[in-house]
Structures are given as structure tokens and as C-alpha cells.
Amino acid sequence: MSKGLSPEFLRELKSKIDLVELIGSYVPVDKKGGNYWARCPFHHEKTPSFSINAAEQFYHCFGCGVSGDAITFVREIESVDFMDAVKILCEQAHMQLPEMNFETEKTVEQKKKRDEMLKIMRSAARFYLKNLNSGRADAHVQYILDRKLSASTIRKFGLGASLNFGDLPEYLLDSGFSRENILDSGAVIESEKKHRLVDAQGGRLIFPIINAMDDVIAFGGRVLEKTDFAKYKNTRETALFDKSKNLYNINLLKKEKKATGIRDIIMVEGYMDTISLYQAGFTNVVASMGTSLTKDQARLCKRYTDNVYICYDGDGAGQKGAVRGLEIMRDEQVNVRVVPLPEGLDPDDVIKKYGNEGYQKCLDRAMPLIDFKLSLLSGQYDVNKTEEKRAYIAAALKVIAEAESASVKEDLLKIVRDKTGTTYEALKRDLENAPAQPRSETRIERKLDDGSDRVVKACRFILASVLFHAKYAKNFDISSVSFDNIVHNRIADYIKNQQNKGETVRASALFEIFDENTPELSEILDLSMGDNLEGDGAAKYFEDSLKILERDQIERDLKELSAVCDAETDIARKKEYTRQILQLTIKLKNF
Structure with missing residues (x-):
């Protein structure tokens, strides 16, 4: 993450940057209580939930969960990489960016x-x-x-x-x-x-x-x-x-984001499409410089917004490119819709022929991927001919099968019904009886059961108490606790390292460890605000959390030992395992 820059240099750089002042140069900041608050610049909100911890020099949004330090903030707000963010901060801090320290x-x-x-x-x-x-x-x-x-x-x-x-x-x-x-x-x-x-x-x-x-x-x-x-x-x-990693007009889009913010991006194919739309007032436009949208371009868009309209030419190549672009954007977790254009026209043509209002009507008709796929089929078959109607229905049902909800399937089946005159019931039966289509694997968050959730919450509270120097955790040895979660483990390793060296534990150092904001880190930072870590109630919950983890460890040891005992054939060893199981069972009952 440091790109070869020494931790000492980064620490010095961030110490010379007033985070409140830095963030305040982009969004209005108000002080309430011991912290500073702003409306989050990374998501739209009416009530400020973006908190700046001036003492620890990090920010955290309780609305969308983003968090970070000065470098992270500049990376996100300016949509630049790590080194460019460091360069920007070096200029503000009047520091010379070292070269030979990190470059051969x-x-x-x-x-x-x-x-x-x-x-x-x-x-x-x-x-x-x-x-x-x-x-x-x-x-x-x-x-x-x-x-x-x-x-x-x-x-x-x-x-x-x-x-x-x-x-x-x-x-x-x-x-x-x-x-x-x-x-x-x-x-x-x-x-x-x-x-x-x-x-x-x-x-x-x-x-x-x-x-x-x-x-x-x-x-x-x-x-x-x-x-x-x-x-x-x-x-x-x-x-x-590298065309695949760049977008035309990204420079003006960045200025737009900084000046007024942007809710969405319009993605077109070429230079004149971009310029024509920009001049017509659609200044949130960029071009992929061709129909072959890439993952890198999708990720570049995501730096600026999660909402993208793809508006390629109204010909066959443009429409196919729009479908590919939608799928790539969808895979990058971007909310994306296709803007249908009149046959044979590009965005520049639409502006010339129908003006700003005409193009806005096209935007208003933008549709999700599955709807767009179905609409493309309409022009490929003549449903007045029996064979082509049947072919259309077969192709349409394959598209509809991709829908994840019954309500969407119902809407789309009605479109096919109205177009072909086939009854809704017949179409539904054919859809239900069709062979299952292979589906791309999606990431599914594993829902923790109640027991595991208690353990996770206990881990979070223990780590937050030590990170933010709660009185009851002042002399706590973090090495006395074991963590299974990878984020928890990395935080514990950092704390342990600082404790072994006799140095101060700094919550802001976490942003030198983690490359990206993670939901689990966000949950821990949530505990730093208000009185979550203060008072007798917090001290008691800390002790309870330690007991929860101790009990969880015993239960896991019991499960593991029981499995070993069941598989053991040697009588003497089996007796020893049984004795250990009994001891753990008695210990568990004493909780």
C-alpha cells in the first residue's frame, strides 16, 4: 500500500495535514461535541453522518461506512491512485516527495x-x-x-x-x-x-x-x-x-464532481458524442472510445459514482456493445441502465435532430439490462410468421429466466404475451419447465447465526476498546485473545506489535494496513463514537466479551476433541481424550 514510501515519511506527511481543514476545503464542516461533522461527500444525505476524528486524524461515515485518513480521502475525492494522492498532500504540506528511498x-x-x-x-x-x-x-x-x-x-x-x-x-x-x-x-x-x-x-x-x-x-x-x-x-x-484504462473527458468530469458533485455518468462511444452532449448541458458524460468497454473503465467510473447510463449508437454494433457494457458494469457492482436511441442515430445525431429535450426523453426511457436484452429481440423476429414467433418466444424465455425475482419475470412475460398473443399461463408453464440455465456465480454474504454473531460483536468491542484507549482496557494484553476473522487478526497483530515495542496504539494506523474500506473495519470504527466505550456499562460489556470468547474457544475445543475421540481406536488414548472432554465440559458448565 505504501508503494515503497517509508512509514515514517507517511506518518510525518499526515501529521502536517489538518484533516478537518483538508475535508473542509471540499465540504462544509461543523463541530458538534468533541467531533466534526459533515454531509458525506461519497453518498447523498440530508443529515450529516460523516464524522472527523481530529485527535486520531481519521474520518468515518455512519451512513455509507466509508472511512480513512488524509491519503484515503484524497484518493477517493480526487479519484486518483495512492501515489498521486501523496503528491497532492506533499504540495499542501510543502514536503519533498522522496525518490531514492522508494525508487531504484x-x-x-x-x-x-x-x-x-x-x-x-x-x-x-x-x-x-x-x-x-x-x-x-x-x-x-x-x-x-x-x-x-x-x-x-x-x-x-x-x-x-x-x-x-x-x-x-x-x-x-x-x-x-x-x-x-x-x-x-x-x-x-x-x-x-x-x-x-x-x-x-x-x-x-x-x-x-x-x-x-x-x-x-x-x-x-x-x-x-x-x-x-x-x-x-x-x-x-x-x-x-492504454485506451482500456482511460475515458475521454474524465478530466472535466473530475472537475464537475469537485465543483458540484455528480449523481450519475453518461457513457458514450466517441469524441463528438461526448462534446455534443457536454455542450448541450449533459456535462456528466465520458466516452469509452469505442464499444468495447473494459473492466478498468468500469472501475474508473465507479470512482466517481455508482450510477451509469450507457448510451451507445442505435445501430447493431452499438446495441451489442451496450449489452456487453452493462454486463461488465454489473459485475463491478455499478447500477447501470441502457439508454435506447432511435435506430441508426448516435447521441450527437439525437441532439441535432431532437435537441436537449429529445435526448432527455431518451435518458428517461433508460432500462435495466434484462429489459434491454428483451427489447433487442423484438427487432430480430417477425412474430407474424409462425416459425419466427416460436423462435422469438424461445429466445425471450431464455432472457427472462435470468431474472432474479418473480415480479420481474411476471412483467417480462406480459410483454411477450402482448407481442405474440400467446397466453400468459402458457408462457409461464414453458418458463417453469425450461431446463435451468447456467448462471454466473454471485457473491452471497454468509449470514451469521446468533451464537457466531455474539462472538463477532465481542471481538469488535474488545478491539475497539483497545484501539481507542478505553480506561478499562488500558493494560490489556491483546495476545491473550485469539481471533478467527482476518480483519480482526490483522488489527490484533498491529496492536500486539505496538504493545511489544511499547509504542502508542493509533487507530489511524489501520489505514496504512488496509488497502480498502471493509465492512468489518467500519463496524469497529462505529463503536468509537458517542459513549459506546465509556462508563461502567462499557467496562462490564468488555468483561462479558472476554467471557464470550473464552466460552467460544472451549466449545470449539470440545467439538474438535470429540471428533478426534470418536475416530480413535486405541483404548488408552480414547480414555485420555474422554478425560479431557470431561474437564472441558465441567469448565463450560461453570460459565
Whole structure:
């Protein structure tokens, strides 16, 4: 998790950051009692349930369960990775980010090269922009005028023009960049004629692809006249750019989230779809840069919101891409719906033809995956023909079988009934008699029984009492208790290590141990607020919790010993096991 940074450096960095002030720069914070409270920036709420523990320097939301320290907060609110969060905090704390402490000479060299490549891409973007305004880019300007893009939109997206294949390489070389780095950046390629550098986007309208950190990492280019070449072309994959891990317009989406917050994201295919929707006021839009949505892109969306609309073109490829995208998003636990578009139209076309209101109506008709799958079948069969009607019913029943609830199945069966004229009862019988379809495995939370739940709660209370320095747990030796839960074990190991070294136990250190917020950690942090850990009642519950764990251990030992005894054939050993079982049974009765 520390990416090679020393614990001492991270500790010093966080000690120089006022967490209340940091969080207060994003959301209003009020002090109530001994803690600070805010409306959670990670989920929508009317009553503040986001608490900031200024002494321990961590936050915890009692509504959605998120928690963390300064680094975690910046990671989540800025939608950046660990190292970028550290860089942001270093700038605020006026600390120098160490290099040789965590980077080998090789990685330092790689970082230096990456920085140089970013400079090349930034210079290329400025070069293209200058071309667009040079008076020599008539075809590019005409295309923009035809698309009715405003000057503000052009500036916002940094559109530019490549006038030919030779000017950009010459400009970059004259700017002092090395041939090797220019090639590696992807802005320039080597022609078949050896040693000749050419603009990878020669002659095209340029769409800079900018990441969440406002770095230009690639370009998209569109041809302006009929040609055998692809209409759109992206920079090849480089050390800066992997299309499968990036989204077009993620930079402006991040600014939108920080300025006003976002409830959902609209996912489209291409550059012009994005720009057209943005200009029309749908500023929560990003593009997957093609119909092949990836898991990495789904996870990138999830950093910003759990609600995504997929709005691919209204043709066959777009619709199939939407289905794939829905399934990928669903697997990443994102609430996702498909936006149906008129046949053959893309989002840009809808805006042009029907305006903002027309597109909003499309959004209002967005539907879940299973409904969309069923709607796609409608156009594939002519139900006026007997054979095709039967084929449609068979295909529709396979889709409906995927539904997890009887009520959804009922709704969908009624759609098929109305379309085919087949009775609801007949369709239902066919559905019930159909062979079971293989289903993808889903994660099911195991519900603890009452006995286990008491044990889990006892473990949580003991750990929270020690973590937050309750008086009755002041000299408690955590090694005297055994824990089965992996989260409990890791917390206990940290406490034990601190106790052995004679150092202070800090709850905020947990966020250096756990990479992600976990429900179990959240449950323990919940106990830190209010008077849960204070007073005679808490002291008694602490003692009771220890007894619960001791009793649980005896019961487990009894079960294990009984199984061994039952399997033993040697008489002498069997007698010894029986004696031990009797002792444990008597001990259990004394509780």
C-alpha cells in the first residue's frame, strides 16, 4: 500500500495535514461535541453522518461506512491512485516527495522519461491548437462550424488541427526533445521510409485525450474527407496511454464532481458524442472510445459514482456493445441502465435532430439490462410468421429466466404475451419447465447465526476498546485473545506489535494496513463514537466479551476433541481424550 514510501515519511506527511481543514476545503464542516461533522461527500444525505476524528486524524461515515485518513480521502475525492494522492498532500504540506528511498535507479529513469513524454504531448497539443487558429486550417474550421461547436466548447476540449504529416515532428525536434522520446510518446511514428518521422494524426482534426490529472496522454484524430483510412484514429498504446484504462473527458468530469458533485455518468462511444452532449448541458458524460468497454473503465467510473447510463449508437454494433457494457458494469457492482436511441442515430445525431429535450426523453426511457436484452429481440423476429414467433418466444424465455425475482419475470412475460398473443399461463408453464440455465456465480454474504454473531460483536468491542484507549482496557494484553476473522487478526497483530515495542496504539494506523474500506473495519470504527466505550456499562460489556470468547474457544475445543475421540481406536488414548472432554465440559458448565 505504501508503494515503497517509508512509514515514517507517511506518518510525518499526515501529521502536517489538518484533516478537518483538508475535508473542509471540499465540504462544509461543523463541530458538534468533541467531533466534526459533515454531509458525506461519497453518498447523498440530508443529515450529516460523516464524522472527523481530529485527535486520531481519521474520518468515518455512519451512513455509507466509508472511512480513512488524509491519503484515503484524497484518493477517493480526487479519484486518483495512492501515489498521486501523496503528491497532492506533499504540495499542501510543502514536503519533498522522496525518490531514492522508494525508487531504484531504473524507476527514477523511467519517471524522468515519462515526464519528458508528457511534455512532448503537451507541446503537441499546443502546436495543434495554434494550427487551428492559424488561418490555414479551413477544412478543420468548417467541420467545427458544421457541427455547431461554440468557441467555449472548442477551448474546453482543446481541439486542434494537424495540417500535414511533417510539421509536428520538425517542431518537436526543434523544441529539443529527443527522437527516441518523441517516438515513444506516440505523437509521431516512423514512416516506411527509414528514419523519417511523420505526424501520427497527419491532416486530421485533433481531440486531445486528457487524464484525471490534466495530463495530455494521447490524441484522437478525425479525417475531414472521404478516404480508405479509418474515420477516427487514436494514438497507439504507449507508456502514457492504454485506451482500456482511460475515458475521454474524465478530466472535466473530475472537475464537475469537485465543483458540484455528480449523481450519475453518461457513457458514450466517441469524441463528438461526448462534446455534443457536454455542450448541450449533459456535462456528466465520458466516452469509452469505442464499444468495447473494459473492466478498468468500469472501475474508473465507479470512482466517481455508482450510477451509469450507457448510451451507445442505435445501430447493431452499438446495441451489442451496450449489452456487453452493462454486463461488465454489473459485475463491478455499478447500477447501470441502457439508454435506447432511435435506430441508426448516435447521441450527437439525437441532439441535432431532437435537441436537449429529445435526448432527455431518451435518458428517461433508460432500462435495466434484462429489459434491454428483451427489447433487442423484438427487432430480430417477425412474430407474424409462425416459425419466427416460436423462435422469438424461445429466445425471450431464455432472457427472462435470468431474472432474479418473480415480479420481474411476471412483467417480462406480459410483454411477450402482448407481442405474440400467446397466453400468459402458457408462457409461464414453458418458463417453469425450461431446463435451468447456467448462471454466473454471485457473491452471497454468509449470514451469521446468533451464537457466531455474539462472538463477532465481542471481538469488535474488545478491539475497539483497545484501539481507542478505553480506561478499562488500558493494560490489556491483546495476545491473550485469539481471533478467527482476518480483519480482526490483522488489527490484533498491529496492536500486539505496538504493545511489544511499547509504542502508542493509533487507530489511524489501520489505514496504512488496509488497502480498502471493509465492512468489518467500519463496524469497529462505529463503536468509537458517542459513549459506546465509556462508563461502567462499557467496562462490564468488555468483561462479558472476554467471557464470550473464552466460552467460544472451549466449545470449539470440545467439538474438535470429540471428533478426534470418536475416530480413535486405541483404548488408552480414547480414555485420555474422554478425560479431557470431561474437564472441558465441567469448565463450560461453570460459565
